Amino acid sequence: MNIEQIFENNKQWIAKQLKTDATFFDKLGKGQSPEFLYIGCSDSRVSAEELMGLQAGEVFVHRNIANMVPNTDLNSMSVINYAVMHLKVNHIVVCGHYGCGGVKAAMQQSDLGILNPWLRNIRDVYRIHRKELDAITDEDAKYRRLVELNVQEQCMNVIKTAEVQKANTERNLKVYGWIFDIHTGELIDLKIDFDAILKDIMAIYKIGN
Ligand SMILES: [Zn+2]
Numbered sequence: 293m294n295i296e297q298i299f300e301n302n303k304q305w306i307a308k309q310l311k312t313d314a315t316f317f318d319k320l321g322k323g324q325s326p327e328f329l330y331i332g333c334s335d336s337r338v339s340a341e342e343l344m345g346l347q348a349g350e351v352f353v354h355r356n357i358a359n360m361v362p363n364t365d366l367n368s369m370s371v372i373n374y375a376v377m378h379l380k381v382n383h384i385v386v387c388g389h390y391g392c393g394g395v396k397a398a399m400q401q402s403d404l405g406i407l408n409p410w411l412r413n414i415r416d417v418y419r420i421h422r423k424e425l426d427a428i429t430d431e432d433a434k435y436r437r438l439v440e441l442n443v444q445e446q447c448m449n450v451i452k453t454a455e456v457q458k459a460n461t462e463r464n465l466k467v468y469g470w471i472f473d474i475h476t477g478e479l480i481d482l483k484i485d486f487d488a489i490l491k492d493i494m495a496i497y498k499i500g501n
Contacts, residue, residue: 319349326352329375331368331446332387333359333394337474340387344479352379358394358442359386361449362413369453376455382465384450387479388443389472395439414438417445443469444484451486454499 309316328351330340340346340353354371361368375381388395397404398414418425421441428434447469450456459465469482490497 324349324352324379326350326375326379327382328352329372329379329381329384330354330387331359331361331371331385331450332472333357333389333392335389335392335474337391338387338389338472343472343477352381357407357410358392358398358414359388359446360394360410360413360442361386361446362410363449363452372450372453373455376459376465380463382463384456384465384467385470386443386446386450386468387470387472388439388446389474390436390439391474392439392442395442396435399435399438414442417442420445440469440471440482443471443482444489447484447486448490451490452497457499 306317313319326349328344328346330344330351331354332338332340334355334357340351340355341348344351352371352375354368356365356368361372363369372384375384394411395414397407398411398418404411418438421438425434425438425441428437447467450467451460456465456467467486469484471480471482472478473480
């Protein structure tokens with residue numbers, strides 16, 4: 293694609309938005325109050341707003357390789373802090389996707405340089421769920437399951453943060469684990485029962501009263 297085309301696309305997008313709502317950009321200029329925080333993969337095939345059918349201003353987005361929420365990652369921790377404490381979102385989504393290159397790389401043994409420490413977080417997810425994953429003989433099924441379990445663990449990392457714990461007691465903040473199936477376009481809610489998963493371990497991660 294020619295880079296000039298991008299600016300042409302932008303002009304067309306402005307015209308389209310104004311045709312639907314003449315005050316669209318006036319509203320954007322006034323500030324944002326999205327109800328959702330979306331944490332997803334950087335994969336070019338998984339675009340947050342488009343797959344959720346949302347407009348600019350409706351979702352606060354954070355994307356990185358394999359939708360990770362490592363607790364020492366200043367970037368994702370800052371995004372969660374800002375979304376929960378300042379934007380006061382009431383829904384936090386971690387959305388993984390089948391066919392995730394980051395998850396695939398973590399299942400292989402190659403040395404990927406600077407990506408190694410990042411991908412090791414996914415290897416840790418594998419270690420935690422090794423029994424279940426090793427029992428799956430079909431490689432593709434195992435890959436898909438690791439994508440799902442990674443979403444589950446990253447949701448738990450979200451819940452472990454002080455901000456989310458505080459918001460949970462103060463208001464009805466909900467965390468969701470989703471998968472985007474790139475083969476069909478379908479958005480799948482994993483319907484993770486966090487209360488059941490965290491029942492025995494939340495005492496370890498509890499911060500504050
Ligand atoms: Zn991915």
